[in-house]
Amino acid sequence: MNKTKRDIFQSAVKVFSTNGYDGATMEEISTSAGVAKGTVYYHFKSKDEVxxxxxxxxxxxxxxxxxxxxxxxxxxxxxxxxxxxxxxxxxxxxxxxxxxxxxxxxxxxxxxxxxxxxxxxxxxxxxxxxxxxxxxxxxxxxxxxxxxxxxxxxxxxxxxxxxxxxxxxxxxxxxxxxxxxxxxxxx
Known part of the structure; x- marks a missing residue:
């Protein structure tokens, strides 16, 4: 897993852990990872895929x-x-x-x-x-x-x-x- 994907992974874990599945958003995952939302979508098509x-x-x-x-x-x-x-x-x-x-x-x-x-x-x-x-x-x-x-x-x-x-x-x-x-x- 490359560094960007690892950062997204770690951020997604924190966001899902804090907000639950329904409260998590791709925008919050990208903000937490310090990457553009498009970068998250480059690696994952949807929140469900993340x-x-x-x-x-x-x-x-x-x-x-x-x-x-x-x-x-x-x-x-x-x-x-x-x-x-x-x-x-x-x-x-x-x-x-x-x-x-x-x-x-x-x-x-x-x-x-x-x-x-x-x-x-x-x-x-x-x-x-x-x-x-x-x-x-x-x-x-x-x-x-x-x-x-x-x-x-x-x-x-x-x-x-x-x-x-x-x-x-x-x-x-x-x-x-x-x-x-x-x-x-x-x-």
Whole structure:
């Protein structure tokens, strides 16, 4: 991605995060990016296209991270902790982007269903990861689909906790606590 497109991307994330989809305008995106409105239209035909681009990039970051961890060193116990830590870090460092993604996951418009399809592919990646962790003996065998959504929901809640607290994230401490509760429950 060239510098101008990256600037537009970052500005669009901020504008969508602050104003929501309906409140965002191409003019505000261009002003925030410090480029002419025509420059934004050169890269993106519409606000909808800008939105699709930022959510696709966001979900792609999450999916790529899973693939890197699967290919990386360690058993699935190590990889589960690494995945959880890296996903939390990614969400924390890109709060505005994930605020946009999570705020637009519900609804009946085409953009909502397109986003849900992207999230579905992400969830499928997590499910494959968790199945391998079951096969490895890291986690007990069970309904992989249910576990995937439980994992995602809990991870998202930890991310929201950190965003709301809005202080410096204690990444390792939060990851360890998350893994402890995930693997051992809250008894």
């Amino acid at each position: 939105f699709k681009y930022i959510i696709t990039e966001g979900v792609s970051l999450l999916r790529q991270q899973i693939q890197n961890i699967i290919k990386g060193p360690g058993d699935y116990s190590y990889k589960l902790r690494q995945l959880s830590r890296d996903q939390l870090k990614l969400v924390y460092e890109n709060r505005d982007l994930f605020k946009v993604i999570m705020s637009q996951a519900w609804g009946g418009k085409i953009r909502h269903s397109e986003l849900r399809e992207l999230l579905k592919s992400y969830m499928e990646d997590i499910e494959k990861f968790l199945i391998k962790a079951m096969e490895d003996g890291t986690i007990k065998k069970g309904d992989a689909s249910f576990l995937t959504y439980t994992y995602f929901g809990t991870l998202a809640s930890v991310a929201v906790y950190n965003v709301i607290k809005n202080d410096s994230m204690k990444l390792d401490e939060n990851t360890d606590s998350f893994i402890e509760h995930l693997l051992n429950g809250i008894k």
